[in-house]
Amino acid sequence: xxxxQLRNYQIEAIKNLKLSFNKGNKKILLVAPTASGKTVIAxxxxxxxxxxxxxxxxxxxxxxxxxxxxxxxxxxxVDHGIIMAQQTPNNYAHxxxxxxxxLTARKDKFGFIKPKADLIIIDEAHRSASxxxxxLMNEYPDAYIIGLTATPCRNDGKGLGNIYEDxxxxxxxxxxxxxxxxxxxxxxxxxxxxxxxxxxIAGDYEKKSLSAKMNDPKLIGDIVMHWEKxxxxxxxxxFASSIAxxxxxxxxxxxxxxxxxHIDGEMDELEREKQLDLxxxxxxxxxxxxxxxxxxxxxxxVSCVILARPTKSYGLYLQMVGRSLRIFxxxxxxxxxxxxxxxxxxxxxxxxxxxxxxxxxxxxxxxREKKPIxxxxxxxxxxxxxxxxxxxxxxxxxxxxxxxKKEKVLLIKQGRxxxxxxxxxxxxxxxxxxxxxxxxxxxxxKNFKDGWASYVFKxxxxxxxxxxxxxxxxxxxxxxxxxxxxxIKQAKSRV
Numbered sequence: 434x435x436x437x438q439l440r441n442y443q444i445e446a447i448k449n450l451k452l453s454f455n456k457g458n459k460k461i462l463l464v465a466p467t468a469s470g471k472t473v474i475a476x477x478x479x480x481x482x483x484x485x486x487x488x489x490x491x492x493x494x495x496x497x498x499x500x501x502x503x504x505x506x507x508x509x510x511v512d513h514g515i516i517m518a519q520q521t522p523n524n525y526a527h528x529x530x531x532x533x534x535x536l537t538a539r540k541d542k543f544g545f546i547k548p549k550a551d552l553i554i555i556d557e558a559h560r561s562a563s564x565x566x567x568x569l570m571n572e573y574p575d576a577y578i579i580g581l582t583a584t585p586c587r588n589d590g591k592g593l594g595n596i597y598e599d600x601x602x603x604x605x606x607x608x609x610x611x612x613x614x615x616x617x618x619x620x621x622x623x624x625x626x627x628x629x630x631x632x633x634i635a636g637d638y639e640k641k642s643l644s645a646k647m648n649d650p651k652l653i654g655d656i657v658m659h660w661e662k663x664x665x666x667x668x669x670x671x672f673a674s675s676i677a678x679x680x681x682x683x684x685x686x687x688x689x690x691x692x693x694x695h696i697d698g699e700m701d702e703l704e705r706e707k708q709l710d711l712x713x714x715x716x717x718x719x720x721x722x723x724x725x726x727x728x729x730x731x732x733x734x735v736s737c738v739i740l741a742r743p744t745k746s747y748g749l750y751l752q753m754v755g756r757s758l759r760i761f762x763x764x765x766x767x768x769x770x771x772x773x774x775x776x777x778x779x780x781x782x783x784x785x786x787x788x789x790x791x792x793x794x795x796x797x798x799x800x801r802e803k804k805p806i807x808x809x810x811x812x813x814x815x816x817x818x819x820x821x822x823x824x825x826x827x828x829x830x831x832x833x834x835x836x837x838k839k840e841k842v843l844l845i846k847q848g849r850x851x852x853x854x855x856x857x858x859x860x861x862x863x864x865x866x867x868x869x870x871x872x873x874x875x876x877x878x879k880n881f882k883d884g885w886a887s888y889v890f891k892x893x894x895x896x897x898x899x900x901x902x903x904x905x906x907x908x909x910x911x912x913x914x915x916x917x918x919x920x921i922k923q924a925k926s927r928v
Contacts, residue, residue, distance in 0.1 A: 462790065489552045489553075533565050648674065674723070781810065
């Protein structure tokens with residue numbers, strides 16, 4: 434049997450859990466960042482409970498999480514049963530790894546043997562407020578309960594103080610990065626969508642109208658174009674706003690000859706596993722998804738996350754960016770390509786939130802103080818890197834761009850919710866001239882009239898070219914991509 438190897442912060446977490454239990458607390462929330470080894474901590478707690486002849490119940494809401502825990506327990510030689518659909522039960526094991534859905538569905542059925550539990554461990558415990566988890570806890574009034582989560586708040590921002598009695602935190606993302614247990618993040622924000630008019634329901638954007646806003650050929654074109662510029666070759670996962678949006682992103686990547694796939698919660702499990710394997714083996718470079726990969730999925734190779742799903746939920750934001758923070762051989766960092774405005778809504782992934790069990794989670798005091806410039810994120814208008822400026826300098830750490838005084842004021846005033854690129858980025862006359870020249874070259878290659886190039890130009894810049902007596906130039910890949918998205922948009926408008 435392999436001995437469970439714990440890192441220092443994991444040892445400290447277990448020590449603090451014991452101290453809290455000794456103080457009389459029976460329901461404790463353990464907060465640890467994604468990729469910090471929450472399952473290893475759980476396995477260690479299970480092993481210690483087994484040595485004391487205690488019964489343990491590990492509960493999760495997804496098959497992937499159950500399989501993950503079972504695999505880890507097998508590695509450490511811990512005998513256990515699995516309570517899940519299509520699994521043969523082992524009622525004699527003192528540790529059971531169970532699906533909350535299966536427990537709920539079977540609890541009143543004839544012949545079902547309710548598992549005993551002195552200790553219950555709940556994975557992804559930010560879901561503990563759901564009816565099924567509440568009923569489970571009520572079934573075991575004498576059990577000690579540990580909730581595991583990276584984000585101790587519900588998606589609507591409410592805390593979990595009505596469920597848990599104590600909250601214990603391990604090292605933060607920043608601390609784990611400094612120690613070499615997570616990779617650092619590089620952030621670019623080339624576009625920020627205009628979300629004016631999108632309603633907020635139950636703490637987040639209304640899904641239907643959000644999808645309609647985000648599922649736009651130009652926005653998706655920007656995603657592909659900037660991926661080719663900043664992240665080409667990196668194994669990438671995309672978080673989309675809807676199934677249709679995710680498929681559209683997959684299709685546009687594929688049309689640009691970039692191997693891409695798509696998964697969603699309605700797909701057959703075998704098909705989902707096939708797509709995940711294609712990403713793992715490198716047969717596809719980009720995997721787009723809708724509401725599948727935010728929890729219970731680990732692929733250390735992933736070194737780029739594309740945020741195409743705006744969210745008001747700080748917890749969901751951290752779950753998304755956390756998918757690419759795991760260390761892997763030759764992986765120096767991860768790139769977060771933000772097309773959602775999440776960076777300005779929630780801050781950097783390694784910002785340190787003030788987690789609590791209060792009813793409402795806030796990262797800042799209700800009475801907001803004006804932050805100094807060095808605490809406000811800026812977006813470089815040359816390379817789109819997002820960074821915190823130094824006290825005495827606003828120079829971009831990647832390309833050494835320095836904003837003018839006026840630009841700096843505009844960038845600071847944006848807060849975290851403006852359409853940065855559209856409002857501030859300066860397109861030079863020469864850039865417009867070259868773009869029109871490349872359109873002319875394409876139109877003549879296709880035997881289109883020159884007027885076609887003028888209309889495509891207007892689609893991008895909102896006006897016709899001021900000078901139409903321009904010599905054609907060879908059409909670059911990024912301009913060909915824009916033309917492709919123009920054709921798609923035209924075709925959709927005729928449907």
